[in-house]
Amino acid sequence: MVSRYRQFKEAVGASNPDSVGGRLARLKDELKTTLADEVEKAKPAIRPTLRQLHEKAGAKVASKDLEGAAALVSQLKQQLLGNTSVEDDRRQPTNAEIGREYDVLKRFKGQPVHDAFAAVDGLKPKNLEDWDEKIARCTAFIATYGKEERAATECAQVRDIILPYARKQRAAQKIAEEDRDRKQKQQDEEARIAAEFERLADQPFRKAFEDLDALKPTTIEGWSRKIACCEAFLKRFAKDHKGSRECDYVSTAFLPNALKQRTQLEAEDIYKQSLANKGDHPLRPRGNPTLDDDKMRVLMDETALNEAEILAIRVFTDYDYEDINPVVANQKDKVEFTRGQPVVKGQPAKVPWLDTYLKGRNSRGQFSERELEDYKKQILDSAAAHAAMLRKAVPKLPAKSATVYRGQRMTKQEYAALLKKGKVDIETFQSNSTSLATARSFAFAPPGTSPPAADKIVCVITESAVRSGRDVGAISVNPKEDELMLLPGTELRIQGQPIEESEADYSGDPHPVVPAQQFFYVRLAESSKM
Numbered sequence: 001m002v003s004r005y006r007q008f009k010e011a012v013g014a015s016n017p018d019s020v021g022g023r024l025a026r027l028k029d030e031l032k033t034t035l036a037d038e039v040e041k042a043k044p045a046i047r048p049t050l051r052q053l054h055e056k057a058g059a060k061v062a063s064k065d066l067e068g069a070a071a072l073v074s075q076l077k078q079q080l081l082g083n084t085s086v087e088d089d090r091r092q093p094t095n096a097e098i099g100r101e102y103d104v105l106k107r108f109k110g111q112p113v114h115d116a117f118a119a120v121d122g123l124k125p126k127n128l129e130d131w132d133e134k135i136a137r138c139t140a141f142i143a144t145y146g147k148e149e150r151a152a153t154e155c156a157q158v159r160d161i162i163l164p165y166a167r168k169q170r171a172a173q174k175i176a177e178e179d180r181d182r183k184q185k186q187q188d189e190e191a192r193i194a195a196e197f198e199r200l201a202d203q204p205f206r207k208a209f210e211d212l213d214a215l216k217p218t219t220i221e222g223w224s225r226k227i228a229c230c231e232a233f234l235k236r237f238a239k240d241h242k243g244s245r246e247c248d249y250v251s252t253a254f255l256p257n258a259l260k261q262r263t264q265l266e267a268e269d270i271y272k273q274s275l276a277n278k279g280d281h282p283l284r285p286r287g288n289p290t291l292d293d294d295k296m297r298v299l300m301d302e303t304a305l306n307e308a309e310i311l312a313i314r315v316f317t318d319y320d321y322e323d324i325n326p327v328v329a330n331q332k333d334k335v336e337f338t339r340g341q342p343v344v345k346g347q348p349a350k351v352p353w354l355d356t357y358l359k360g361r362n363s364r365g366q367f368s369e370r371e372l373e374d375y376k377k378q379i380l381d382s383a384a385a386h387a388a389m390l391r392k393a394v395p396k397l398p399a400k401s402a403t404v405y406r407g408q409r410m411t412k413q414e415y416a417a418l419l420k421k422g423k424v425d426i427e428t429f430q431s432n433s434t435s436l437a438t439a440r441s442f443a444f445a446p447p448g449t450s451p452p453a454a455d456k457i458v459c460v461i462t463e464s465a466v467r468s469g470r471d472v473g474a475i476s477v478n479p480k481e482d483e484l485m486l487l488p489g490t491e492l493r494i495q496g497q498p499i500e501e502s503e504a505d506y507s508g509d510p511h512p513v514v515p516a517q518q519f520f521y522v523r524l525a526e527s528s529k530m
Contacts, residue, residue: 023066024061024064028058031061035054036054039051053072053075053076056072057069057072103136108140108145113154114154116145125166127173128170128177135170138158139163141158142158142159189228192225193231196225196232208236209246212226217261220266223265227255231255234247234250238251264392268308303475305396309392309393309396310475312389313393313394317478394485397470399467399470400468400471404433405440406433407441407462408460409460412455414456415518424524426489429486429488431485432466433482433483435482440461440505440506443461444506444510451513452511458516458520459516459518461501461522462524463521466492466525468526469486471483490526492526493525495525496523499520499521500518500519500521503519
């Protein structure tokens with residue numbers, strides 16, 4: 001029997017559009033009405049896939065999983081937009097952009113071409129939101145009428161003139177607004193310092209220092225005030241108390257630390273926002289790293305990490321380690337990571353995963369070399385942001401001694417080099433499992449997984465006795481992998497002789513494309529380097 005309190009709580013939640021209950025109610029209504037209709041009107045070839053997505057989203061709503069439901073609804077809308085959606089945008093669309101384009105697309109269906117074109121051409125944007133709407137109308141117009149001969153002239157005008165102009169103006173508007181915000185922030189900072197200086201006018205030197213020392217901020221606003229207090233203190237007392245211990249301490253300790261703490265909190269806010277928007281770059285989670293408020297609070301209490309740090313670990317465990325680790329280890333500067341090309345000082349190094357991604361986005365040659373290089377820098381900066389947050393988060397977890405396993409494929413040359421070196425120097429964040437079965441599965445690469453490189457035919461299992469592992473199982477997107485993370489700088493030394501195994505030690509069928517031909521079990525132990 002449902003308690004009256006629970007009934008009341010759910011009723012209040014459903015009536016509040018911004019609550020979890022309210023947002024779930026909106027998703028439920030949208031799934032039952034407009035999305036259900038759109039799925040049934042879709043092309044027969046893709047209708048089964050859309051129905052499956054629709055059912056999954058409904059199940060998530062029923063189980064009150066807001067994040068999962070929202071992600072599936074966004075995926076469903078993107079599928080409904082389908083191959084007719086404009087593909088010449090070099091950025092990955094955010095959830096908001098997908099939703100906006102989908103809504104406009106519905107409005108355009110059944111409209112005469114000239115009415116829809118008038119809606120596109122007639123909008124005169126005044127702010128970023130208006131430019132986003134203009135771009136959505138352009139992409140939806142092309143998606144709706146792009147294959148109709150009668151609309152060829154209008155589509156060409158939208159595609160070649162209106163849409164590029166809208167994107168250019170949106171970028172300029174964004175720069176202008178950021179510049180305005182920066183100036184406003186500077187003015188606010190100056191006003192804050194002036195107010196603190198005035199407050200110190202009649203205050204004794206020692207009392208002012210003690211009050212400053214007592215400030216223990218926890219928010220961006222709090223650290224901004226401490227910065228202003230430091231600046232005002234030095235402005236008020238530095239001349240009369242030159243060389244004093246207090247002035248030296250404020251200028252060399254209080255102020256630099258306050259600036260650092262505020263910058264870190266601001267970076268965390270930006271990082272969280274970029275994840276909420278799904279990012280404008282390929283370094284975005286393949287699944288859904290966000291958690292509902294209750295789960296996040298529990299994790300924060302259990303781990304003593306903040307929200308941004310928890311999200312960084314979840315992003316990493318969602319297979320984005322493939323993109324983040326090269327930045328952590330600076331592997332873009334290594335010959336083996338540049339497809340054998342020597343690195344020339346002063347020239348940008350090749351980054352294979354990024355080059356492949358950009359090549360796909362520029363398949364029709366629609367972007368200049370300058371645009372691609374700018375975008376490349378943006379992506380590398382994003383990877384660095386993930387890496388920096390990981391470097392801050394993972395070492396805060398308690399060190400744990402354990403026996404961990406890792407499975408991987410190697411070439412014969414890589415395996416021989418490992419034995420010759422006699423140790424493994426970990427330059428990245430490395431995931432290991434406390435489950436031998438999980439490690440074997442990764443190394444064996446069973447059917448259904450991505451094939452290893454054709455020459456990676458050696459299956460290697462490492463068993464490592466570690467002292468500085470960090471248990472991220474409770475935080476991981478894949479908790480069943482029993483994950484323990486090792487930090488960059490960890491050194492593992494080979495213990496004894498490797499044991500040669502056979503395929504019989506592995507369960508399941510071998511990979512149909514690149515089956516393993518040799519199998520080795522190597523024991524390692526963490527050295528005293530850490």
